[in-house]
Amino acid sequence: MAQKKMVNDITSMDVDFAQWYTDIVKKAQLADYSGVKGCIVYQPYGYAIWENIQRDMDRRFKEVGVENVYMPMVIPESLLQKEKDHIDGFAPECAAVTQGGGEKLAETLFIRPTSEVLFCEHYQKIIHSYRDLPKLYNQWCSVMRWEKTTRPFLRGMEFLWQEGHTMHETAQEAEDFTLKMLKIYEDVYRDTLAIPPVVGRKTEKEKFAGAEASYTLEPMMHNGVALQGGTTHYFGDGFAKAFGIQFTGRDNALQNPYQTSWGMSTRLIGAVIMVHGDDNGLVLPPRVAPVQVVIVPIAQHKPGVLEKAGGLYEELKGQFRVKLDSSDNSPGWKFAQYEMQGVPLRLEIGPKDIENGQCVLVRRDTGEKQVTALEGLADTIAGLLDTIHGDMLARAQKNMEEKTFVAHSHEEFLDIAANKPGFIKAMWCGDPACEDKLKEETGGVKSRCIPFEEEHLADVCACCGKPAKHMVYWGRQY
């Protein structure tokens, strides 16, 4: 029967990392391709991971006073053109609606690639006094960007995300909020996804179209490639001026508010796959796993086994996301299936276990088995899930450190870029020309960010030899 096929056909990550990724996305039924190139179908298991990530992020946002709203999905061309850098950055990758209701439109509408201008248009109408500030709005939606090369979760024509857009009374408050959201994003990475990202400021060349400063979170994938996995931006009052947003300040004078924006997307699912996954499939962090514990009855035809398994399900389901698989597939098939789906804990219960008042718990991340007393089982599981989270984070941290290299000279930089996949830490003079040169020489290594705590690795730029201004993380990206 088709359902009984063993899950043994995932390409090894060492053989072909890209194919390994695609195999997992397909076989774990996270996403499927659709008839529109670059648009995917988020299948139930993949979407459930996103819902768990969403719930976690939404709670953190609301704790700091952020409110959810929803803006239109289309932007009139004239509105997008109001801020010059912004339209220059986004116009080339927009999808354009030119007909509606069978008629040609007087003005082209762009499907939102991001919504700064829509928020600004609204803020212009509702912000009048310093008493109206801050405005801390966020929306959960999808956006569309006409990408040439797409890959599920990593780069899509349409993708799901959240975008926060805030307005503040002072530059200081807006700058602080930009960093506050960056910290919340980092907490999501570390505390929820068990992923340690490198965090820092983007260079002038790499910052967001129209922003004064952009900050980024860059986790390291298992193969040494980085992912721009979340950004926060400080805009100063540039957009506010372009959109005529003014308020009466405490001094009774008219002034422009200061703006931020920040976004994370379903790319986080891509990061989870590529940071934690292994050759047997997904390895999901317990806090976002749609199923945290799967119960597999052993010798389930024997009297009492299914009853006991059902009892454990009832006992645990209030506290954990549990699944009981009592289908007639073999235990071996089930083991492989849930390993491939990355379920953090497998609970085996058979006649002998029942006799001894115990069960067997098997960790997905290490494969470790432990015989566990049924008494106090919920506490044991809760503790074990936390341990798994901590161990996954530590392993990801170790992998990132092992794949981070220091280049003291231009020669060393090129050598690492050619031979050692991962981050390169190197000094930089501050000239975008050096970024261009290194990217060209290495076939794609770009500046990732300037970390908040820079090390002093050398006195001169690893590209041009002129005096260094910053230590920069460099790397290839998805």
Next chain:
Amino acid sequence: MAQKKMVNDITSMDVDFAQWYTDIVKKAQLADYSGVKGCIVYQPYGYAIWENIQRDMDRRFKEVGVENVYMPMVIPESLLQKEKDHIDGFAPECAAVTQGGGEKLAETLFIRPTSEVLFCEHYQKIIHSYRDLPKLYNQWCSVMRWEKTTRPFLRGMEFLWQEGHTMHETAQEAEDFTLKMLKIYEDVYRDTLAIPPVVGRKTEKEKFAGAEASYTLEPMMHNGVALQGGTTHYFGDGFAKAFGIQFTGRDNALQNPYQTSWGMSTRLIGAVIMVHGDDNGLVLPPRVAPVQVVIVPIAQHKPGVLEKAGGLYEELKGQFRVKLDSSDNSPGWKFAQYEMQGVPLRLEIGPKDIENGQCVLVRRDTGEKQVTALEGLADTIAGLLDTIHGDMLARAQKNMEEKTFVAHSHEEFLDIAANKPGFIKAMWCGDPACEDKLKEETGGVKSRCIPFEEEHLADVCACCGKPAKHMVYWGRQY
């Protein structure tokens, strides 16, 4: 100061119901107009109501095994054309994307007006055996329909909704599921929104493009106008055949599955406004109100008042959605403000109350005040919120009954249609020509639905006088 303005400028509903509605939407800050005609900005207070409705519906869906997914927002023209009735029904109101990334597209993409065809395309790939059935998928998203006349929440070019699309092994199972979702929708109306809708089957003329049978929920607005406030559809195997969806049955023969779809939208917010609201503003059902209890300190400059109010806030916030307003606006301003926003319960606490170990609770729906002991306050409030829900439902029921009229003859039908806003119950022969005639004669009265329990009001059709087949609810609609 602008913030101190009293909220006293809502048009009376008897003077101008449409203006009353618009005033509430604007002044309660539920939604604002955007620069794109027909697209609104869902503001925080309006969106929070939607989030509460969503959470309630999503829980009910998951309880019956529905899984969430996400499909692309655009549909290739060739895909939309696969089912003839469907394309005929929707093509005239589609928005068309003809350019992407600066280039003309080889094939036009329509922004989804609904997603039947996208689900079918995916189901065609993943359904192979009866073991793969049923598939019970739902998505939360926005859709776009090129509407000429739009009104916030009621009819928008873009609106937020959920759309469920399911596939079943047998016709019976699919028909049953269509009615099961209809019942869940009715539960949402009655148990969550405190609204009693009329429920029944759409006539052939009014059913969904491509469906075999459509069912509808039609709540009655305060002014006697109905709202098509949710539909479920049974498709038979028509789409499955058009899309080549086949599975191997238990008898080992290839067959087509049977399909349903069902959707409710932010139109529910419009229903809440128009069923429950009054001349002082919104009246929100407790189970979806973003703020269920607002605490207003009285004489808050006096020692101990703010402390006590803060203590009550801490005590209640774990169990209810509570807000404490300790701003320097006057109590009178606050009373009017939260009345306008429809907060179900106001809790007043002043120096004398504190002395007596009591507070004052004021119901938004009736204006009723009651002095309440602080001891056991949470229980009192929980009970009172349930009472408010029940009373709101009963009042809505009474209003609907008072605005439901029986027409035994053609003359009576036209008289009621001209003079008494509301539902008309009347017999019908089953001929669409009579629907057309009645609509034309009355300037817009259409068949709403055939209820599941039909009364026998007369032997003949209230239009043509031929033998009657059904009792039908008729009415004007938003």
